[in-house]
Amino acid sequence: MKSGDNVIFLGCSKEQQRWGNNDWPPCIVDHVYTITDVEVHSQHTKVSLKGMVGKFNSVCFKVID
Numbered sequence: 001m002k003s004g005d006n007v008i009f010l011g012c013s014k015e016q017q018r019w020g021n022n023d024w025p026p027c028i029v030d031h032v033y034t035i036t037d038v039e040v041h042s043q044h045t046k047v048s049l050k051g052m053v054g055k056f057n058s059v060c061f062k063v064i065d
Helices: 014-018
Strands: 006-009 032-040 045-049 061-063
Touching: none
Parallel strands: none
Antiparallel strands: 006 032, 006 061, 032 045
16 A cells, blocks of 8 residues: 555454554445555554545555556
C-alpha cells in the first residue's frame, strides 16, 4: 500500500482496530477510499484516508488498483 492507492473497505473487527491503537474506521464495506499516508510499524501498518481524520489498520482494506 502506498499514498494514492485506491482501496476497498473489507470491514474491521474491534481486535483489528485495537491492535496498535488504531482509530475506528468510519467506512462502509465495499466502498472505495484513497490512501493519503502509510505508516509502517514492526507488526502492523496504519493508513490515513482522503477526507477522514484518523489512522486505520491496513488489514481492513484491500488495494484495488
